[in-house]
Amino acid sequence: MSTTGESDTIATPDAETPVSTSTNRRQPYGQGFLDTISEGWAERPDTAPPAxxxxxxxxxxxxxxxxxxxxxxxxxxxxxxxxxxxxxxxxxxxxxxxxxxxxxxxxxxxxxxxxxxxxxxxxxxxxxxxxxxxxxxxxxxxxxxxxxxxxxxxxxxxxxxxxxxxxxxxxxxxxxxxxxxxxxxxxxxxxxxxxxLRLVKDAYEVAQMKLAIDVTAAGFDDIVAHLPEVVAHPRGERIVEGVFHQRARSDGNAVGYDTIAASGPHACYLHWTRNDGAVVPGDLMLIDAGAEVDSLYTADITRTLPVSGRFTDIQRRIYETVREAADAAFAAAKPGVRFRSVHEAAMQVIATRVAEWGLLPVTAQEALDADAGGHHRRYMVHGTSHHLGIDVHDCAQARRDMYYDGLLEAGMVFTIEPGLYFQIDDVTVPEEYRGIGVRIEDDILMTADGPVNLSAGIPRTADEVEAWIARLSA
CATH class of the missing domain: 3.40.350.10 (Creatinase/prolidase N-terminal domain)
Known part of the structure; x- marks a missing residue:
C-alpha cells in the first residue's frame, strides 16, 4: 500500500455520485461507511504544549x-x-x-x-x-x-x-x-x-551538533562491530550503509546525506553512494556518514578503515599523511584568520609529501603556486573544509567574502577533511598506490580560545583505528 498521493474513489454525503479518479486501485465507499465514519471518535485533547x-x-x-x-x-x-x-x-x-x-x-x-x-x-x-x-x-x-x-x-x-x-x-x-x-x-x-545568518551558530545549534556527532560516533562503532558480517556479504558496502542507517533512524531522525561506504578502489570516487561492492580484507574502506537529529542538524564525519584490521606499510604511509594534513589544517584554524587558510595548510602537507614520493613533475613549492601549479590536486581535487549545521554543506548561498574569504569566528562549525586518492587506473603513481583512497574528516567548533574537534572521540590515528577494530570486531 502506498502511503502518499492516493485518494480513493469516494461517495461523499453531499454528492450523489462517486468522485472519478484516474487509477484502478481505488474503490468506492458504501453508504454505510459514509453514514458512520464521522461518528464514534473520542474527543481530542486541546492542551497547548510548552514552547x-x-x-x-x-x-x-x-x-x-x-x-x-x-x-x-x-x-x-x-x-x-x-x-x-x-x-x-x-x-x-x-x-x-x-x-x-x-x-x-x-x-x-x-x-x-x-x-x-x-x-x-x-x-x-x-x-x-x-x-x-x-x-x-x-x-x-x-x-x-x-x-x-x-x-x-x-x-x-x-x-x-x-x-x-x-x-x-x-x-x-x-x-x-x-x-x-x-x-x-x-x-x-x-x-x-x-x-x-547560519554562519555563526548559537548555543542551541552547537548543542544539536554535538548530539548529532554522538549519534554518528555510535553508528561508526556499529559498523566496526559488524565488520565480519560486512566482509561475508557479496555487497558488504550495503551492509555498512544499512548498519549506519539503523543507528541514525533509531537515535536520530535520518542520515544527513547519502552514506558513502566505499571499499577498495571505490574509495577513490569522492561521492561513491552506489554502495554495491564487496568489502575485501586487505583493502581500505572509506566511510563518510553523518546522522541528522530531529532538529535537522547533522554531523559529517569520515573514517578510513583497514578491512583486515591492520594497515599495510603503504596504506599506513598514505593514511598518516592525510592525518598530518588534517592536523596542520586544525592548527591553522584560529579566530580571525581567513577560512581558506585551513585548506592552504592542508595542501602544504599534501604537496610536500607527494613530491617526496616522486609523484609530481615539479617541486612542492612549484605545485603550490596558485596560478601555474596545482599538480598535487590530482590526488586531492576537493576542498578541505565547509560549513556544517542544519545543512551538511551549510550556508552555501553566502557571499564568497563571508565564506571562503571570510574570517573564522567563535561559533562557526566546519569540517576539516583532507584526503589522498590514487585511482586504480592512474599510471602516474606506482602500482602499489593504485586503488587506495583515504579521507579523515572531523567536525570542528571554533571558540574564542581556538578550535575544538567535536569528533575527536572517534579514533583518528592509524594505531587508534587498528585498536578500535580489534576491540569491537573480534
Missing amino acids: RAQAAYTAARRDAVSAAFPGKRLVLPAGELKQRSNDTDYPFRAHSAFSHLTGWASDAEPGSVLVFEPRAAGGHDVTLYFRERADRTTAEFYSDASIGEFWIGPRPALSGVAADLGLATAHIDGLELHDDDLVLDENDDLTRFVSE
Whole structure:
C-alpha cells in the first residue's frame, strides 16, 4: 500500500455520485461507511504544549531577518512533498532556512509558509501558515492519502503549533501572495541573508551538533562491530550503509546525506553512494556518514578503515599523511584568520609529501603556486573544509567574502577533511598506490580560545583505528 498521493474513489454525503479518479486501485465507499465514519471518535485533547527549547533562539533569528528587511514583506516556504514515483513521495524535509527561523524541523508540515508582514510602525508581524488538521466530519479525513489523518496519522492544530513554536499561526487558505513579496530562493538578497545568518551558530545549534556527532560516533562503532558480517556479504558496502542507517533512524531522525561506504578502489570516487561492492580484507574502506537529529542538524564525519584490521606499510604511509594534513589544517584554524587558510595548510602537507614520493613533475613549492601549479590536486581535487549545521554543506548561498574569504569566528562549525586518492587506473603513481583512497574528516567548533574537534572521540590515528577494530570486531 502506498502511503502518499492516493485518494480513493469516494461517495461523499453531499454528492450523489462517486468522485472519478484516474487509477484502478481505488474503490468506492458504501453508504454505510459514509453514514458512520464521522461518528464514534473520542474527543481530542486541546492542551497547548510548552514552547520548545529553541523558541527563544528562533525568535532572535527572526528579529535579525526583520531588521535586515525593513518595510519588506518576506515569504519563506517550507516546500512541498516531492514525487518519488507514481503516487509515492520522498520523505518530507522542510527548507533549512524555514526550519532555522521557525524551529519546526522533522515534524514540519509540507506546504507551510512563514510570512513576515511589515508593520507601519516598523518591524514585522510574523505568521506561520499551514493546513490545520481536518475535522473528522470532512471527507479529507478518510479520503485524501496525502493529508488525511486516517492515512498519515494525527496532524497538528494551529493553537498547538503556536504554543510549541512561540509563533502566530493561521490556516494556509488565508495566505495571500503579493507581486512585491521577497520570496526565499527567488529573491537573492533574502536567500543570501538567511544563509549567512547560519554562519555563526548559537548555543542551541552547537548543542544539536554535538548530539548529532554522538549519534554518528555510535553508528561508526556499529559498523566496526559488524565488520565480519560486512566482509561475508557479496555487497558488504550495503551492509555498512544499512548498519549506519539503523543507528541514525533509531537515535536520530535520518542520515544527513547519502552514506558513502566505499571499499577498495571505490574509495577513490569522492561521492561513491552506489554502495554495491564487496568489502575485501586487505583493502581500505572509506566511510563518510553523518546522522541528522530531529532538529535537522547533522554531523559529517569520515573514517578510513583497514578491512583486515591492520594497515599495510603503504596504506599506513598514505593514511598518516592525510592525518598530518588534517592536523596542520586544525592548527591553522584560529579566530580571525581567513577560512581558506585551513585548506592552504592542508595542501602544504599534501604537496610536500607527494613530491617526496616522486609523484609530481615539479617541486612542492612549484605545485603550490596558485596560478601555474596545482599538480598535487590530482590526488586531492576537493576542498578541505565547509560549513556544517542544519545543512551538511551549510550556508552555501553566502557571499564568497563571508565564506571562503571570510574570517573564522567563535561559533562557526566546519569540517576539516583532507584526503589522498590514487585511482586504480592512474599510471602516474606506482602500482602499489593504485586503488587506495583515504579521507579523515572531523567536525570542528571554533571558540574564542581556538578550535575544538567535536569528533575527536572517534579514533583518528592509524594505531587508534587498528585498536578500535580489534576491540569491537573480534
